[in-house]
Structures are given as C-alpha cells and as structure tokens.
Amino acid sequence: MTEFPEIWSYLREGPLLWLTATLVAYLLGDAAYRASGQNPVVNPVLVAMLVLAGVLWATATPYATYFEGAQFVHFMLGPATVALAGPLYANLHHVRRALLPMAGALIVGSVTAVASALWIASALGIEGATLASIAPKSTTAPVAIGIAEQLGGLPTLTAALVILTGIIGAVVVTPLMNALRITDWRARGFAVGTAAHGIGTARAFQVNETAGAFAGIGMGLNALLTALIAPYVLGLFQ
Amino acid sequence: MILNIALILGFQLTGEVLARALALPVPGPVIGMALLLTGFLIRPKLAERVLPTSQGLLKHLSLLFVPAGVGVISHAEALGQSGPALLAALVGSTVLALAAGALTFVGLARLTGNGGKDSA
Numbered sequence: 001m002t003e004f005p006e007i008w009s010y011l012r013e014g015p016l017l018w019l020t021a022t023l024v025a026y027l028l029g030d031a032a033y034r035a036s037g038q039n040p041v042v043n044p045v046l047v048a049m050l051v052l053a054g055v056l057w058a059t060a061t062p063y064a065t066y067f068e069g070a071q072f073v074h075f076m077l078g079p080a081t082v083a084l085a086g087p088l089y090a091n092l093h094h095v096r097r098a099l100l101p102m103a104g105a106l107i108v109g110s111v112t113a114v115a116s117a118l119w120i121a122s123a124l125g126i127e128g129a130t131l132a133s134i135a136p137k138s139t140t141a142p143v144a145i146g147i148a149e150q151l152g153g154l155p156t157l158t159a160a161l162v163i164l165t166g167i168i169g170a171v172v173v174t175p176l177m178n179a180l181r182i183t184d185w186r187a188r189g190f191a192v193g194t195a196a197h198g199i200g201t202a203r204a205f206q207v208n209e210t211a212g213a214f215a216g217i218g219m220g221l222n223a224l225l226t227a228l229i230a231p232y233v234l235g236l237f238q
Numbered sequence: 239m240i241l242n243i244a245l246i247l248g249f250q251l252t253g254e255v256l257a258r259a260l261a262l263p264v265p266g267p268v269i270g271m272a273l274l275l276t277g278f279l280i281r282p283k284l285a286e287r288v289l290p291t292s293q294g295l296l297k298h299l300s301l302l303f304v305p306a307g308v309g310v311i312s313h314a315e316a317l318g319q320s321g322p323a324l325l326a327a328l329v330g331s332t333v334l335a336l337a338a339g340a341l342t343f344v345g346l347a348r349l350t351g352n353g354g355k356d357s358a
Binding site: 066076112201 | 270
C-alpha cells in the first residue's frame with residue numbers, strides 16, 4: 001500500500017484534486033444558501049471561496065497550484081459570457097420596450113459607481129495608484145484590468161476590488177431593492193449588472209430570468225461606458 | 239450538444255480575434271455575445287438550437303467566479319493598509335450605484351408608460 005503522504009503529494013500537484021474541490025466547495029455553498037432559506041448573505045460564491053481559502057491555507061497550497069486545477073472552471077467564464085446572448089434574445093421584447101430606461105439607468109448607475117467610489121476613497125485618504133485602481137471596480141474583470149492599466153492603477157488590486165464589488169452587490173441587491181420597494185425585475189437586474197458585473201448577474205439569474213437578462217445587458221454596456229468616462233471622473237479627484 | 243459548444247466557442251474565438259485585430263476596448267467574449275445575438279436575429283432556428291445549452295451554462299454562472307474569488311483571499315495583502323478604506327468605498331459606492339440605477343430605470347419606465355405590465 002502506498003503511504004498517504006505520497007498519494008497526497010501526487011494529488012496536490014495535478015489538476016484533479018483542486019478541480020474536484022472547487023465543485024464540491026460550490027455545492028457546499030449552494031447547499032448552505034438553500035439551507036439558509038435563500039438568504040442573500042449566504043452567497044454560494046462567498047461560501048465556496050472561504051471554504052477553499054481555508055483548505056489552501058491549512059494544506060499550505062499556493063494559489064498557483066490551486067489554479068492549475070481550477071482554471072478549467074475559470075475558463076468557462078468566456079463561453080458563459082457568449083451564452084448571455086440566449087436570455088438576451090429570449091427577452092428581446094422586454095429590451096425593445098425599455099431602451100430609454102436602460103440608457104438612463106446605465107448613465108446614472110455607471111457614473112455613480114465610479115464617482116462615489118473615488119469620492120469615498122479619496123475622502124478616506126486613498127490616493128495615487130491605489131485610487132486609480134478602484135475607479136473601474138464595477139466593470140467585468142478583463143475590462144476593469146485594462147482600464148486600471150490605462151489610468152495608472154495596479155491590475156492585481158483592481159482584480160481583487162472587482163471581485164469584492166461583485167460579492168457586495170450580490171449580497172446587498174435583494175434587501176436594498178426590497179427596502180426601496182422596487183419590484184420591476186428589469187430595473188433590479190439592470191442595476192445589479194451595471195453596479196456588480198458578472199457576479200451580480202449570476203445573482204440575478206438565481207432570482208429571476210428576466211432580471212438575469214437585463215443584468216447581462218447592464219454588465220456589457222457598463223464595461224463600455226466605464227472605459228469612456230473613468231479617465232475624466234478620475235481627473236476630478238486627482 | 240457538441241455542435242452547440244463548438245458554436246459558442248467559435249463565436250468567442252471570433253470575438254477575441256476581432257477585439258485584438260481592431261484593438262477594441264471591449265473583451266472578446268462580449269463581442270462574441272453580440273455576434274451570437276445577431277446570429278439569433280438572422281436565423282431564429284439557431285436560437286432554438288443553442289438556447290438549451292446557453293441556459294445550462296448560465297444556470298451555474300456563480301460557480302465560474304469561485305477560482306478568481308479564491309485568488310482575492312490568497313492575495314488579501316494586495317489590499318494592504320488601505321483595506322478598510324477601500325472596503326468602505328466599495329460598499330458605499332455599490333449601494334449608491336444600485337439604488338441610483340434602479341430608481342432611474344423605474345422613474346423613466348413610468349415616464350415612458352411601460353412601468354406596470356412586466357413588473358412583478
């Protein structure tokens with residue numbers, strides 16, 4: 001019989017273990033979400049990443065080793081983005097009727113996201129490259145990193161801020177919209193896609209398909225608009 | 239099934255090539271999404287084909303963010319001493335952007351007279 005440490009050192013190096021762990025951690029997160037009565041604070045992504053971070057820490061596994069396995073899941077983000085065309089097409093009749101509300105919500109939501117983040121951060125003493133890194137945090141990660149580089153920010157920090165923004169958005173959107181008495185799924189979805197990109201969109205799909213479709217549009221359009229406005233808004237705070 | 243996956247990957251590939259060739263500020267998959275939507279509009283039969291696969295992919299969209307999320311915790315030191323201030327800015331601005339966006343949407347929908355019907 002092979003000793004456990006040998007098996008472990010074999011498993012730890014290959015993609016199988018960490019790919020399996022990623023799926024199992026997500027299933028745990030999803031089960032926890034259901035068990036909590038679908039409480040938005042028990043976000044499956046948040047639970048899964050905390051569980052996995054704990055396991056990596058306990059086994060002294062570097063993130064790069066983990067990612068060797070998890071990259072297969074990560075890769076699917078691209079095809080999933082393309083697949084957003086599906087709900088978009090299925091909801092096209094809603095979309096056609098809501099062009100003006102979408103345009104207005106996009107501009108207001110996008111400018112508010114960039115300006116208020118810079119305003120709060122600079123009021124709390126953040127400046128320079130760190131301040132530039134927070135400007136594109138509401139856009140989807142690849143676009144945010146591109147914008148951050150353009151603005152002289154730190155891409156790694158931006159990537160972290162983007163993910164955190166998505167999780168915050170996914171957690172607060174339902175209680176916030178209920179408190180504001182906004183019952184229109186289109187408005188709820190569009191706002192969360194604009195403010196909290198793909199993670200917000202994933203949350204919207206969990207709740208309602210129409211909300212998910214509008215979130216997908218909000219995410220796509222906000223990526224474009226933020227790239228255009230971020231340099232000007234940042235200029236106001238430097 | 240395989241054909242659908244090949245189609246989706248093909249649209250992503252085309253999007254990536256266009257984004258790079260034309261130096262567009264939009265990521266390749268977003269262009270792929272726009273192209274696929276155009277394809278659906280031109281050929282509704284294509285939509286019937288691909289829709290079940292796209293729904294399957296999107297049903298667990300959250301799962302796909304887990305690897306990047308783990309990276310954030312593993313790189314928590316990137317936040318550094320500015321951590322609390324950055325977190326406050328993220329929470330504050332996300333709440334403000336959500337509220338401002340949704341309220342604008344609802345307000346304009348009412349003004350243009352399509353607020354009631356498909357709200358639920």
